[in-house]
Amino acid sequence: MAQKEISRKMFLKGTAAVGATTAAASALAGCAQKPAGESAVPAKWDRETEVLIIGTGFAGLAAALEAHGAGSQVLVLEKMEVPGGNSAINGGVYAAWDSRIRRKFPDLPEDSAEIMMEDMLKAGQRLNWPALVKKVATESVDGIEWLLDLGTPFQEKIVQAGGHSRPRTHTTVNASGSDAIKAMLKKAEELKIEILYEHKVTRLIREGCGKGRVLGVEVETGEQKKYFKAKKAVIIATGGFCRNVELRAKFVPWLTAEFPSTNHPGATGEVMVEAMRIGAAATQLDWIQLYPFADPATGILDRPAVIPFNAPAYCIYVAKNGKRFVNELADRKVCADAQLFGVKEKPTFTIFDDSKVDEFFNREHIADGIQKGRIIRADTLEELAQKAGIDAAALKETVARYNEMVDKGVDEDFGKPSMKAKIEKPPFYAIPQWPSVHHTMGGLQITDKAQVLDLDGNVIPGLYAAGEVTGGVHGAVRLGSCAFVDCIVMGRTAGKNAAAAETPAA
Ligand SMILES: Cc1cc2nc3c(=O)[nH]c(=O)nc-3n(C[C@H](O)[C@H](O)[C@H](O)COP(=O)(O)OP(=O)(O)OC[C@H]3O[C@@H](n4cnc5c(N)ncnc54)[C@H](O)[C@@H]3O)c2cc1C
Numbered sequence: 001m002a003q004k005e006i007s008r009k010m011f012l013k014g015t016a017a018v019g020a021t022t023a024a025a026s027a028l029a030g031c032a033q034k035p036a037g038e039s040a041v042p043a044k045w046d047r048e049t050e051v052l053i054i055g056t057g058f059a060g061l062a063a064a065l066e067a068h069g070a071g072s073q074v075l076v077l078e079k080m081e082v083p084g085g086n087s088a089i090n091g092g093v094y095a096a097w098d099s100r101i102r103r104k105f106p107d108l109p110e111d112s113a114e115i116m117m118e119d120m121l122k123a124g125q126r127l128n129w130p131a132l133v134k135k136v137a138t139e140s141v142d143g144i145e146w147l148l149d150l151g152t153p154f155q156e157k158i159v160q161a162g163g164h165s166r167p168r169t170h171t172t173v174n175a176s177g178s179d180a181i182k183a184m185l186k187k188a189e190e191l192k193i194e195i196l197y198e199h200k201v202t203r204l205i206r207e208g209c210g211k212g213r214v215l216g217v218e219v220e221t222g223e224q225k226k227y228f229k230a231k232k233a234v235i236i237a238t239g240g241f242c243r244n245v246e247l248r249a250k251f252v253p254w255l256t257a258e259f260p261s262t263n264h265p266g267a268t269g270e271v272m273v274e275a276m277r278i279g280a281a282a283t284q285l286d287w288i289q290l291y292p293f294a295d296p297a298t299g300i301l302d303r304p305a306v307i308p309f310n311a312p313a314y315c316i317y318v319a320k321n322g323k324r325f326v327n328e329l330a331d332r333k334v335c336a337d338a339q340l341f342g343v344k345e346k347p348t349f350t351i352f353d354d355s356k357v358d359e360f361f362n363r364e365h366i367a368d369g370i371q372k373g374r375i376i377r378a379d380t381l382e383e384l385a386q387k388a389g390i391d392a393a394a395l396k397e398t399v400a401r402y403n404e405m406v407d408k409g410v411d412e413d414f415g416k417p418s419m420k421a422k423i424e425k426p427p428f429y430a431i432p433q434w435p436s437v438h439h440t441m442g443g444l445q446i447t448d449k450a451q452v453l454d455l456d457g458n459v460i461p462g463l464y465a466a467g468e469v470t471g472g473v474h475g476a477v478r479l480g481s482c483a484f485v486d487c488i489v490m491g492r493t494a495g496k497n498a499a500a501a502e503t504p505a506a
Pocket residue numbers: 054055056057058059060077078079080083084085086087088089090091092093094177199200201202237238239240262263264266267268269270271301438439466467468469480481482483484485487
């Protein structure tokens with residue numbers, strides 16, 4: 001019996017699934033060399049659509065709305081019971097150098113796509129792919145205007161987050177990405193875009209020796225396996241892999257299970273790996289970010305954990321010995337490394353006073369944090385230190401020295417570029433913090449049109465990707481508030497371009 005026939009029979013019996021793809025592959029005539037994961041094409045598809053999107057986070061939903069808007073039939077698959085992935089638990093901060101909100105603050109320093117791009121490149125240690133950074137920075141403004149038009153509620157304030165040289169971080173009203181996810185889902189529902197939950201993509205199906213088109217996907221739902229065909233394109237928007245300990249430790253061996261993660265449980269990266277099996281190239285997989293200010297007990301990025309990020313110019317970070325250990329406006333890698341490899345003793349603390357609570361933080365969120373025992377408040381620095389377990393005399397000395405340097409306008413100790421105010425107005429607050437695995441900067445290699453590339457640098461026909469599953473936008477270090485914008489800009493791009501893709505002749 002011909003190899004092809006044997007292989008097809010095995011496939012139909014279900015014995016030639018992922019692990020048996022080599023057999024299926026060797027059955028393809030004329031394929032001397034091929035990726036180990038070459039996927040056999042099913043004899044019968046259970047369902048067809050034009051653009052098939054995997055994932056319901058920012059990138060997937062943005063892609064779905066744009067692909068539908070461009071006139072394509074769209075189907076979205078989500079493996080979890082609920083939508084949103086990391087996007088739904090995100091802190092709702094979005095970087096854009098301009099917006100209708102930013103224009104309400106004419107005193108803010110000048111900003112531009114070029115300055116934002118330079119900040120992203122600097123933090124990324126210039127490993128970022130310039131075309132991708134340029135695209136994200138340039139279209140950040142269009143992206144936030146699109147979100148506002150969809151009804152995403154944003155606060156009327158702009159903050160300067162760590163690693164950014166300008167105040168450009170916008171925050172949704174509830175400081176949660178779910179504000180945007182809800183707005184996008186509402187629109188998707190109005191447009192009758194179908195989303196199938198508890199549909200886990202287990203294989204990407206590509207024809208022709210690792211050279212052909214991506215035709216569709218294999219899905220597990222309940223006990224069933226199904227095959228969905230995408231007549232125009234598949235868009236991978238499955239997020240990162242912080243929750244896959246084995247996978248992340250392949251790239252960063254010390255990121256073992258000892259480290260908790262801020263991510264939702266579905267951030268496991270299997271579709272990224274599957275894309276690599278069918279020939280996709282990946283880039284910078286060993287750049288994995290730790291969020292420096294997570295809850296030290298759980299590793300979760302809760303509301304108190306966002307405070308240190310929102311206004312580092314008004315906070316200091318200290319160790320239990322009461323001493324500062326880093327420039328608080330440095331990027332996340334610098335702050336996390338300073339804790340893990342400098343301080344070495346868990347937890348460290350963000351310290352701030354009451355003077356900027358109304359302007360930059362949220363009094364209700366702080367009250368809630370105090371009630372939950374996540375935030376410590378006291379009328380004096382001494383009392384604060386005692387309650388938090390910090391060396392009290394050293395903390396008082398550190399704050400006195402910091403205030404002196406605010407007067408001088410120069411941080412002689414750590415080179416913090418912007419020291420906006422003294423820490424002197426009671427009550428004082430302390431938030432315990434410690435790094436937790438947060439973001440995978442690496443992922444699939446894409447063009448600025450969101451097309452996935454193969455190992456030879458060729459576009460894989462019928463395959464697009466956007467969001468955290470891709471690599472190269474952020475390089476070594478992603479700046480806070482730059483993932484939201486990456487997902488929106490590249491998700492929209494993937495949706496538009498996938499919709500414009502040609503449908504091959506049947
Ligand atoms: C707690 C937290 C707070 C954050 N806050 C911010 C912030 O304020 N600003 C910012 O810029 N960035 C922030 N980030 C980062 C940012 O939220 C993420 O990078 C972004 O949400 C990723 O979006 P995405 O669409 O790529 O993936 P996700 O939002 O993770 O969505 C991917 C979806 O794909 C689904 N999926 C995965 N595999 C499969 C499969 N096999 N089959 C079917 N479906 C699958 C997942 O279940 C998930 O729903 C934060 C991250 C975390 C964890």
